[in-house]
Amino acid sequence: xxxxxxxxLLIVGLAIFGRTMVHKxxxxxxxxxxxxxxxxKARLKNLVVLAMGQKRLVxxxxxxxxxxxxxxxxxxxxxxxxxxxxxxxxxxVQGFQLPFLGDRYILGYLYIxxxxxxxxxxxxxxxxxxxxxxxxxxxxxxxTWEAYFVLxxxxxxxxxDLLYDGARYYLxxxxxxxxxxxxxxxxxxxxxxxxxxxxxxxxxxxAGLSADVIGYVMICMFWLHIITQLTFLxxxxxxxxxxxxxxxxxxxxxxxGYPHQKTKLLDLENEVAWEDExxxxxxxxxxxxxxxxxxxxxxxxxxxxxxxxxxxxxxxxNLHDFNDKLKLELLDNADNIIKRAKLSxxxxxxxAADQTDKIKTEMVELNSKKELIGDVIAQDTLxxxxxxxxxxxxxxxxxxxxxxxxxxxxGQTLMAEAYPKELNPSLKGLERNGNPWGIGYDKRADWAxxxxxxxxxxxxxxxxxxxxxxxxxxxxxSKKVSTSLVKILQKxxxxxxxxxxxxxxxxxxxxxxxxxxxxxxxxxxxxETLNNYGVKKIITACPHCLNTLKHEYPQMGGNYxxxxxxxxxxxxxxxxxxxxxxxxxxxLTYHDPCYLGRYNSIYDQPRSILNSISQDGLKELxxxxxxxxxxxxxxxxxxxxxxxxxxxxLERAEEIVAKKxxxxxxxxxxxxxxxxxxxxxxxKEEEIKTRDIAELxxxxxx
Numbered sequence: 001x002x003x004x005x006x007x008x009l010l011i012v013g014l015a016i017f018g019r020t021m022v023h024k025x026x027x028x029x030x031x032x033x034x035x036x037x038x039x040x041k042a043r044l045k046n047l048v049v050l051a052m053g054q055k056r057l058v059x060x061x062x063x064x065x066x067x068x069x070x071x072x073x074x075x076x077x078x079x080x081x082x083x084x085x086x087x088x089x090x091x092x093v094q095g096f097q098l099p100f101l102g103d104r105y106i107l108g109y110l111y112i113x114x115x116x117x118x119x120x121x122x123x124x125x126x127x128x129x130x131x132x133x134x135x136x137x138x139x140x141x142x143x144t145w146e147a148y149f150v151l152x153x154x155x156x157x158x159x160x161d162l163l164y165d166g167a168r169y170y171l172x173x174x175x176x177x178x179x180x181x182x183x184x185x186x187x188x189x190x191x192x193x194x195x196x197x198x199x200x201x202x203x204x205x206x207a208g209l210s211a212d213v214i215g216y217v218m219i220c221m222f223w224l225h226i227i228t229q230l231t232f233l234x235x236x237x238x239x240x241x242x243x244x245x246x247x248x249x250x251x252x253x254x255x256x257g258y259p260h261q262k263t264k265l266l267d268l269e270n271e272v273a274w275e276d277e278x279x280x281x282x283x284x285x286x287x288x289x290x291x292x293x294x295x296x297x298x299x300x301x302x303x304x305x306x307x308x309x310x311x312x313x314x315x316x317x318n319l320h321d322f323n324d325k326l327k328l329e330l331l332d333n334a335d336n337i338i339k340r341a342k343l344s345x346x347x348x349x350x351x352a353a354d355q356t357d358k359i360k361t362e363m364v365e366l367n368s369k370k371e372l373i374g375d376v377i378a379q380d381t382l383x384x385x386x387x388x389x390x391x392x393x394x395x396x397x398x399x400x401x402x403x404x405x406x407x408x409x410x411g412q413t414l415m416a417e418a419y420p421k422e423l424n425p426s427l428k429g430l431e432r433n434g435n436p437w438g439i440g441y442d443k444r445a446d447w448a449x450x451x452x453x454x455x456x457x458x459x460x461x462x463x464x465x466x467x468x469x470x471x472x473x474x475x476x477x478s479k480k481v482s483t484s485l486v487k488i489l490q491k492x493x494x495x496x497x498x499x500x501x502x503x504x505x506x507x508x509x510x511x512x513x514x515x516x517x518x519x520x521x522x523x524x525x526x527x528e529t530l531n532n533y534g535v536k537k538i539i540t541a542c543p544h545c546l547n548t549l550k551h552e553y554p555q556m557g558g559n560y561x562x563x564x565x566x567x568x569x570x571x572x573x574x575x576x577x578x579x580x581x582x583x584x585x586x587x588l589t590y591h592d593p594c595y596l597g598r599y600n601s602i603y604d605q606p607r608s609i610l611n612s613i614s615q616d617g618l619k620e621l622x623x624x625x626x627x628x629x630x631x632x633x634x635x636x637x638x639x640x641x642x643x644x645x646x647x648x649x650l651e652r653a654e655e656i657v658a659k660k661x662x663x664x665x666x667x668x669x670x671x672x673x674x675x676x677x678x679x680x681x682x683x684k685e686e687e688i689k690t691r692d693i694a695e696l697x698x699x700x701x702x
Contacts, residue, residue: 006091006226013230020237021245027292027334030341034261034290036253043252046398051251052078056396062627063303066132069125070396073154076122077244083115083161084229091226095182103184103192112184113195116165120198123158126151140302142320146239153232159202160225166203167218169193175211240300247397250297253290258551259389259599260400261290264407265555266414266516276360280410280514284329284368284376285337287404294399295327304391304401309630310384314645317384319391319401322377326404329368329376336366373412380644382408383420387512387635388594393626409514423513426639430518434504435470436639445500447472447479451486454497460533464489464496467549467562469542470505471669477676478669481541484698485565489539491701492577496539502529506548513636520556523548527558541565541694543595543602543668544634550600564596566667566693570605573612579702580612586689588614589621589661591652591675592628593668606667606693613700621659629655633670653678656688667693 049055054074057067082098089096101108129151133143141147172183173193184192193200206214236244243250255261266279273279278286287295304319305311311318330337343363347356370376385405392401413419429438445455447468456465466489471478489496507522538560540546550562563571572578590610596602603625610618623629632648642648653675656664666672672692679685 003092005223006088009226009230010088013234017230017234017237020234023334024237024242024296026338027330028289028296030285030338031292032286032288034288036255036290039256042256043254046254046256047248047252050254050396050398051248054396056394060394066138069128069132072118072125073122073129076118076125079115079118080122080157080161082111087161087222087226090222103186103189106189109184109186109189109192109195112192116196116198119158119162123155123162126155126158138302140306142300142302144240144300146241150232150235150241153228153235156228157225157232160221160228162199162202163205164218164221164225165196165199166201167206167214167221169196169200169203170206170209170214171211171218175214178211179215240298243297243299243397246293246297247299250293251398253293254398255400260392261288261403262552262555263403263410263511263516265520266410268517268520274415276364277411277415279414279516280412281372281404281407282411282415283372284326284333285340286407286411287326287330291400291404292330294404295323295330297397298323298327298399299397300324301396303394303396304399307390307394307627309386309388309390309632309648309651310645313642313648313651315384316378316381316644318381322381322401323399325376329370329372333368336368340366373408373416373418377408379412379418382412383640384644385635386594386630386632386637386648388630389598390594390627390630393598406512406514409512410516411514413514414516419513419515420640422640423636427510427513427515427518430505430507430510430522434522435474436505436509437470437474439474441504442501444468444473444503445498447482448486448498448500451483452490453486455500456497456533456535457500457502459497462495462497464494464537464539465530465533465535466496466498467538467540467542467545468498468503469540469545469669471673472541473503475669475673477672478541478692481669481672481692481694484692484694485539485541487698488569488572488578488694488701492572494572494577499529506545506553508544508548509636509639511548511552512634513639523553523556523558527553527556530558530560535560538562539565539568541667541669541692543593543600544670547595547599564600564602564605564667566596566606566609567602569693569697570608573609578697580609580697580700581702582613582615583700584614584663584696585616586614586662587616587619587660588663588665589619589656589659590624590665591621591631591656591671592624593666593671594628594630594634596667597628598626606665609693609697610665613696619659619661621655623655631668631671631674633674638670638673647678647681649674649678650681653682653684657682657684662688663696664688664690665693665696666690 054071058071060067086096086098101111133141133147168181168183171177171179172181206217236242267273281287300320302320308317308319340363343359347359373379373382382405387402389402425438426436429436433439433441468482472482504522504526506526507519510522511519538549540562543564546562546564549560573580588610590606607618629652630648631652664675666675672690676685676690679688679690
């Protein structure tokens with residue numbers, strides 16, 4: 001067509017794109033380290049299923065239509081990448097075809113057929129997207145000019161390519177091919193236009209025009225397509241549509257084995273870390289490169305806030321805004337962050353103290369002039385999070401929101417001492433008595449009096465340790481759960497013991513509110529106790545204890561096989577060690593605890609148990625399983641009052657009431673408290689009984 005013009009466009013377009021991308025990548029490289037290079041096979045599987053397969057869009061029943069729309073546009077672009085390469089080649093050599101995709105191969109014909117159909121589908125999806133944004137207007141969407149501009153460019157790409165092929169069709173088939181255009185015409189497979197009905201249909205708009213006019217249309221559509229594509233490419237890194245480029249690598253680099261990056265085990269004895277305020281995240285340059293990539297990748301789709309219990313109940317945490325503010329702060333400080341990283345790399349161990357101090361002073365001067373918490377992110381916003389992970393579970397590009405929030409809380413608590421002061425009584429209770437209630441530690445085993453429960457101090461040669469937890473030891477309501485669990489274990493002849501006064505809080509609460517020092521102190525004491533007794537297997541009724549013991553204690557040398565009581569009870573039933581009667585006549589529903597479900601993927605076992613004891617089976621809540629609604633107690637919120645917006649537990653209680661259930665089962669002491677309180681507030685505590693799974697099982701033992 002025009003090799004010079006094509007060369008000029010490619011050189012200019014790719015040069016601008018390359019310059020932009022180099023700056024973006026340099027910024028990521030200047031951020032902190034993150035190890036995401038392991039387990040290539042598992043990462044490739046995530047890439048295929050989550051990114052290429054668009055599982056979190058197509059697989060979400062609530063939004064299958066919009067999810068399918070997005071997936072079809074994405075898949076269409078994947079198919080059209082080959083077409084783009086062909087068109088670039090066409091700019092240099094008329095009739096250019098990629099290897100094995102020419103008219104001598106059936107693969108070439110299959111591709112042009114698929115490409116043709118996909119262009120038609122993508123164009124229809126673009127029309128649907130416009131209707132959805134302009135007329136349907138889902139509440140979670142952000143209707144910005146950028147979204148319409150990108151949809152418009154996608155539409156132009158589809159229309160220009162279809163009209164380009166339609167013009168070729170008319171010139172070749174109706175005007176005797178005056179320009180000697182190349183087209184597929186294999187005797188075995190026929191003319192290409194038998195395989196491209198959408199392009200042929202587009203050509204109808206050119207009917208009646210002269211060959212010269214159609215020729216001009218064809219040339220215009222060709223260059224319009226190329227110019228639009230290069231414009232689109234350079235526009236992508238400038239806004240939210242950067243996710244078109246970063247989504248695939250971000251999904252590939254997602255955390256494996258645990259839902260997100262675990263809270264970092266801080267080196268609290270590192271004097272340098274205290275001096276340069278690098279304990280937790282206190283400044284924007286302290287993000288890791290993966291957290292920076294997360295910010296690049298946010299699609300601003302609003303799915304996170306749509307499921308966020310804090311946003312739904314009118315708290316100030318809006319994860320779209322949260323990400324956007326951090327991204328803007330990151331980009332505003334990009335040059336200084338890059339300079340800072342270069343200065344940091346120049347510090348050597350053998351440098352003189354005055355030289356090192358000079359470099360560090362220069363680095364401090366490059367810090368952002370804004371306070372990360374206060375100027376960029378408000379205090380109320382940071383502390384509103386319940387760490388439930390609902391946002392992460394629905395994010396189509398696997399952004400890890402919670403680890404950033406936890407790291408910022410560490411910075412606020414350790415460095416700025418700016419945590420909510422209402423936490424002080426509970427934190428002091430942990431320090432003095434090993435539990436947030438502050439009840440004397442010597443009363444920790446009082447709940448077990450008369451139950452014939454062994455203490456590890458008396459007999460450590462047992463199969464299992466029953467980790468009772470603070471709620472199960474001190475909260476009057478949760479003590480009944482502990483008693484029921486003991487009854488089940490004794491019925492199954494399980495050899496177990498408890499630590500009694502030697503058990504302390506796992507430190508989960510302290511860690512969630514950023515008090516890493518208190519967490520590590522409590523964790524170390526517990527680990528020493530457990531290891532001294534040679535504990536290998538632990539059963540617990542608290543998902544928060546489960547999560548901490550199972551996933552966080554290994555950071556400090558505590559490695560144990562930890563099971564939630566629902567898992568263990570389900571195992572007992574399947575092994576025939578206990579038998580359950582279908583004794584429950586009430587309408588039963590189940591509330592999934594966040595730290596049991598979204599953190600530990602325990603969904604089936606509780607339901608298996610509840611279905612085995614309920615005569616009518618389990619009646620699921622509208623928000624259940626991976627999209628269950630938080631009770632509001634996680635992330636340390638159990639020990640903070642809700643003074644903003646609607647109470648989260650009330651929102652959940654209303655959902656349960658609307659389901660017309662008469663019993664609601666839970667598997668967490670926090671959920672038990674929060675759901676019961678919600679029922680009391682609605683004056684429904686007598687109509688709808690809240691019970692832990694262990695209590696229901698104990699009542700149904702044969």
